[in-house]
Amino acid sequence: MAEDVNIPGDELKQAQDMLTFVHDFIDIGHHTFDFDAAFGRGRLRGSAQHFEDKWEDGRFQLKRQIKGIRDAIGSILDSFEKTDQDAAQNLDDGQG
Template identity: 35%
Template structure:
């Protein structure tokens, strides 16, 4: 097995980016509702708005699955960071005899 070296600051950046994506997914439903209102009924036709609404309803299910997966990855990366920080603190205490 090869060693992998990743800076904790890079992992923390990954967590921040994942949180931003998760937040974006949370806000997507309200944004899609705004889009549907903005589409309205051009030329007296509602077909475009209905198609956008149907697409959004299907995408909601997939977005939820993706969001759940991203939360799992974020939680895992958080746990790795905490584990390394705990190990580092415990090792420092042992090495200093404290």
């Protein structure tokens, strides 16, 4: 039965790292992004700027939610690590 327990620590850590990357780089916008250089002065540039303007409201909410998920993953990883350490300590104590 114990072989059925799978704690995906590496995958959770990878997800946490990816969320950190998204959180840190989600603010690329008109302050740091040169729309003219990327899209020129045509319709595409205007559409990109329009999207950026509308995206501003959702970005704040998304950053908050990403932080919450990232922190929850951190708590899960910490709990797994503590459980693993406690189990190892109990095994060591039982052999003495």
